[in-house]
Amino acid sequence: DTGVSQDPRHKITKRGQNVTFRCDPISEHNRLYWYRQTLGQGPEFLTYFQNEAQLEKSRLLSDRFSAERPKGSFSTLEIQRTEQGDSAMYLCASRHTSGGAGDEQFFGPGTRLTVL
Amino acid sequence: DAKTTQPPSMDCAEGRAANLPCNHSTISGNEYVYWYRQIHSQGPQYIIHGLKNNETNEMASLIITEDRKSSTLILPHATLRDTAVYYCIVRVTDSSYKLIFGSGTRLLVRP
Numbered sequence A: 001d002t003g004v005s006q007d008p009r010h011k012i013t014k015r016g017q018n019v020t021f022r023c024d025p026i027s028e029h030n031r032l033y034w035y036r037q038t039l040g041q042g043p044e045f046l047t048y049f050q051n052e053a054q055l056e057k058s059r060l061l062s063d064r065f066s067a068e069r070p071k072g073s074f075s076t077l078e079i080q081r082t083e084q085g086d087s088a089m090y091l092c093a094s095r096h097t098s099g100g101a102g103d104e105q106f107f108g109p110g111t112r113l114t115v116l
Numbered sequence B: 001d002a003k004t005t006q007p008p009s010m011d012c013a014e015g016r017a018a019n020l021p022c023n024h025s026t027i028s029g030n031e032y033v034y035w036y037r038q039i040h041s042q043g044p045q046y047i048i049h050g051l052k053n054n055e056t057n058e059m060a061s062l063i064i065t066e067d068r069k070s071s072t073l074i075l076p077h078a079t080l081r082d083t084a085v086y087y088c089i090v091r092v093t094d095s096s097y098k099l100i101f102g103s104g105t106r107l108l109v110r111p
Helices: none
Strands: A005-007 A010-013 A019-024 A031-037 A044-050 A053-057 A065-068 A075-079 A088-095 A111-115 B009-013 B018-023 B033-038 B045-050 B061-064 B070-075 B084-090 B105-110
Touching: A005 A088, A010 A019, A019 A088, A019 A111, A031 A075, A044 A065, A075 A088, B009 B018, B018 B084, B018 B105, B033 B061, B045 B061, B045 B070, B070 B084
Parallel strands: A010 A111, B009 B105
Antiparallel strands: A005 A019, A019 A075, A031 A044, A031 A088, A044 A053, A065 A075, A088 A111, B018 B070, B033 B045, B033 B084, B061 B070, B084 B105
8 A cells, every 4th residue: 555654543542641653654755744633623734844844833733742754754743741632633644746736635544542 | 714614514315416515705816725525534535626717537526616706516426435524625825735624514425
């Protein structure tokens, strides 16, 4: 399968614990996006990378959140000292900046986080 | 904030056309309209996009009004597998290309 993959698919943790999610984008896609989706709502933008550079962070991304894309390939999203309000689906998407306005984003299946 | 307004839910019969409306009255001249859908427990999936002209692909057709203040996504022959949440998005014009989702329309295709 050459689509976007995310790991793990599900994560249950206790409040106060740290969690890390991984996203593997489509090969050669230089843009990588993270979104968060709570129940009944559309996805909300968190941050994005162009290659290894993190170019924008939403105000939703508190100090407890950190994202990296060290070699411009896979990315990790870490949440420190998790809170119950962090419970959500975390989605990763990738695209290639080929210069066209119509380049779509390809989404992974998401990581569902439950904080007890 | 999302720049689009969609009905929260719709339904249609299997085999019939599903017409999903979207209002984007504040759209700017160079902003594209994108449609994505999200089947339960999956990530969003791209459907189609357009700027001014009507567009058609193997999944759907997109009809944009002449004033560009609204659009309609048409699934010509809906199947049960088309049951999903459909998002109409006006894509930001900055270099991020990030997507600002609204709440979408939950489409139920009835057998």
